[in-house]
Amino acid sequence: QVQLAESGGGLVQAGGSLRVSCTASGSTSSSLAMGWFRQAPGKEREFVAAVSRSGGNTYYGDFVEGRFTISRDNTRNTVYLQMNSLKPEDTAVYYCVADEWWTLVVTKAGITHWGQGTQVTVSS
Numbered sequence: 001q002v003q004l005a006e007s008g009g010g011l012v013q014a015g016g017s018l019r020v021s022c023t024a025s026g027s028t029s030s031s032l033a034m035g036w037f038r039q040a041p042g043k044e045r046e047f048v049a050a051v052s053r054s055g056g057n058t059y060y061g062d063f064v065e066g067r068f069t070i071s072r073d074n075t076r077n078t079v080y081l082q083m084n085s086l087k088p089e090d091t092a093v094y095y096c097v098a099d100e101w102w103t104l105v106v107t108k109a110g111i112t113h114w115g116q117g118t119q120v121t122v123s124s
Helices: 101-107
Strands: 003-007 010-013 018-025 033-039 046-051 058-060 068-073 078-083 092-099 118-123
Touching: 003 092, 018 033, 018 092, 018 118, 033 068, 033 078, 033 101, 046 068, 046 078, 046 092, 046 101, 058 068, 092 101
Parallel strands: 010 118
Antiparallel strands: 003 018, 018 078, 033 046, 033 092, 046 058, 068 078, 092 118
């Protein structure tokens, strides 16, 4: 079983930056790809980014447009999402996820492991 714990959400002004983190625990956490989804009020859950097990491959949702960077530190079992040039429409609960690479970036469904989520609010 893998447990995911997010941190680092908060309130930021439009144009600002924020970094959210997710620490994984469990015997198989280092063997999985990790990533982020988000869900805004009244909207469907949306894929944000994913990073492969080694950290060598990354993939982003179309809306990111170079503003976000995902990375991971396997010595700390932690994945990071650095968000720059934030917009009010980035306001959402951000969820950390872990699963096979194909599941996160292709099917984007049936994902096995989810964190509790962290709120990111961008004010205009």
